Amino acid sequence: MAKDKKAPEEDDTSSETETTEADNDTDELDADDTPQRTAKADAFWEKVGVEPVEIALPKGVGLTLRAYRMSDAVEDGEEEPEAEADEDEKPVKADKKDKAKAKDKKKDDEDDEEIDDSEESETDSDDEADEKDSDEEPEAAEPEEIPIFLTLNGKLPLFESAEALVEFVKSGAPTDLEAIDTWDELVKGIKVDYVVPAEDDSYELDLVVKNLRGGHDSWDPELMIGAGELARDLGYALRLPTVMSTLAVGSPLDGLDNHLRSVVDGGLKAMFAKRKIRKIGTQQTALAWRGIVNKINETVDWRN
Template identity: 40%
Template sequence: MASTLWDEYQVSPVEVALPGGKVGLTLRAYRPASELTPTDIADREDDDAIFSGRTGRPMGVADDEELPEFEWTKEALDEVAAGPAEDEVAERAVEADEAEEADEDEDEEAEAVSDEEVPMFLSHKGRLLLFLSAKGLADFVRSGAPHDLKQLEGWSKLAKSVKATDVVAGEDDAYELDLVVENLRGGPDAWDAELVLRAGEFARDVSYALRLKPVMVALSPGSPLDDLDEALRASEEGGLGAFFAKRKLKKIGAEQASIGWRSIIGKISGAVDWRD
């Protein structure tokens, strides 16, 4: 009965284990980006602070460091008065055409992205709502309290139907983030590919849904942790690719991988609102 309910509304219960012995339940759905309004993070601390000082200046720029002011010279004023040269006008026309083409390409890309299915969780104001019990989650859903999934079509009918016995996460929707760091510390020979890859799946989903920029950057294509995922995935697939993947895994530092994941899990944990 429960699976039929979730299948009908295309929403799934999710179970997440985080450091500290806490295991929480939440809900996740995938919908076209064009149909969703992102969670409101206006009241949450700016994630970009991790890339800059508390003042917002780039790292390495002192607060009392003064940047030189621009000064107009007579030559510069004469050039402005004379207007742009003929070749400069032509160059600007070419640049304008290129900019227009770039804008058109961006519009097409944006339209394509808007049709992609993206994750949305039971969250509110940039924080993931995790419940310690199925009853707590079911009671919350039926209460009509504000959260981001209320925008889904048919949500009101789903909310009225949910019971505690329905809130059971399937095997594919259970994530053990509490075990990732310790596993990575053991080195390549001890790494559990399924554990790490599944943690990456959840972390990417929740970082997108909650707009956690540091986590999105840490797991973005080409990043060291994304390379780790690719090597783990290839090693599991077998064949010649698995041989080279295992060699690559041995070159990835266990310390770097564990520290990177500890930071990710810390960011996710910091964005959790525990209920119950």
């Protein structure tokens, strides 16, 4: 009688290998899902002189567009028309009686005029100088580089997806960014795949206050410097006087920004900058930045 054959044992090694390969494939898909900035996107944004920007706020993360242009290239300075003279208002000729009265009055006043002649000459010379100064046109302000965003009616639309941003750009909405010279070219050529912000154009305003409250040793210079740059740009573009004054040249936050830049640059200046930073009040600085973030938050129009 033949012995029963032993059933072959299942190979656990093959199943483990298949599971590992599946996990690797999933990881690769996750990595591929992250938008990558392509060479075509770089060329497009460089051509139109605009960049996509990603802004993280306490309420969420959104996309917008930002450009830098010289102020005289985007502001339309229309001159006011000169007032036209009324043809009906013509000089009236004096009659002989009026001329005689004027002649007698002139003769009676000659003595007084001689007495006051010296004083009047001085006064006349002063009046002529003042009139000359008033006739001189004030010097026009020199053009400066200004930021322009995809703002609309004093609001900052932030888009949760690249698709929503592209749809808005192509919708014909009267955004402030259409004042740039390459707007038509941007509308025609923009693609969803192009809307990938560069690393330097991603800002985390939602982390600023938390970072400041962590104490001087935890302060992130690059985070703070980037937040300051964006806040200044938005303060100007959205006409936010509180934000502009809080970050103005000579303000405490401006001084902090200078110290942080010295820390990033390194060297001997970095050592002195760190000492100065430790003297800055943590709570006061955090409150100032909280006010900035809140003001910017109030202007945001979230778009899905």
